[in-house]
Amino acid sequence: GAVVSQHPSRVICKSGTSVKIECRSLDFQATTMFWYRQFPKKSLMLMATSNEGSKATYEQGVEKDKFLINHASLTLSTLTVTSAHPEDSSFYICAPISLGSYNEQFFGPGTRLTVL
C-alpha cells in the first residue's frame, strides 16, 4: 500500500487556538485528498475533498471557514482547525489518492486532537 504520514500524531490545545495538521503522501502523487474525522466509537465521517491546486469541497454540515484545507502540492495537504473548541476534539485522518487508483484510499496514521 501507499505510504502516508501525518503530523502531529497527537495534539492538546486550549480552546480558541488554531491547530494545523499536515498530511504527506511519501511514495506517490496525491491528486485528491480526503479528510475524515472520527469521534469515539463512531465511524469515519468525510469532512472535505480537495484536489491539488483547487479549493476544497466540503461535506454538508462542515464549516469551511473553521476547517481550512490547503492542497498546494501533490505530496502535501494541510487541515487547519481554527479557533478550536472542545467539541472539535476528534481523530482526524487524511486519505490521499492518485489518478487511476479507482478510489482505493490509504489512510494516514491520524491525528488525535484534544481541545481543553
Place this chain on the structure above:
Amino acid sequence: QKEVEQNSGPLSVPEGAIASLNCTYSDRGSQSFFWYRQYSGKSPELIMSIYSNGDKEDGRFTAQLNKASQYVSLLIRDSQPSDSATYLCAVGDSSASKIIFGSGTRLSIRP
C-alpha cells in the same frame, strides 16, 4: 442518502474458525468495494478491494460481492486473536468521487 449498512456486533468467533462479516449498500451504481480493518486508536488499514461479482481471495481473507443483491461480505479463515478489530465496509459511490463507510463491525476472536 447513500448508505452502507453493517451489523455493529460484537461478533465473537473462536480461534481457528471462520469469521463472516456482512455489508449491504444502497447505491446500485457503485462499482468499487473495500474492506478496512481498524484497531482501537489507529487509522483504518485497507485489507481487500473488490470490483466485480464473485469471490476474491487474498491469504486468509475472501471478499464476496453480489451487485444484484447489493451485498458484500468478508470471510476470515483460521481466525487469529490478532484479527480482533473493527471491520469497516466501504463503497465507492456511483459518481466515483468518494467512498462511503459503514459504521463497522467489531470482531472479537476468543482463544
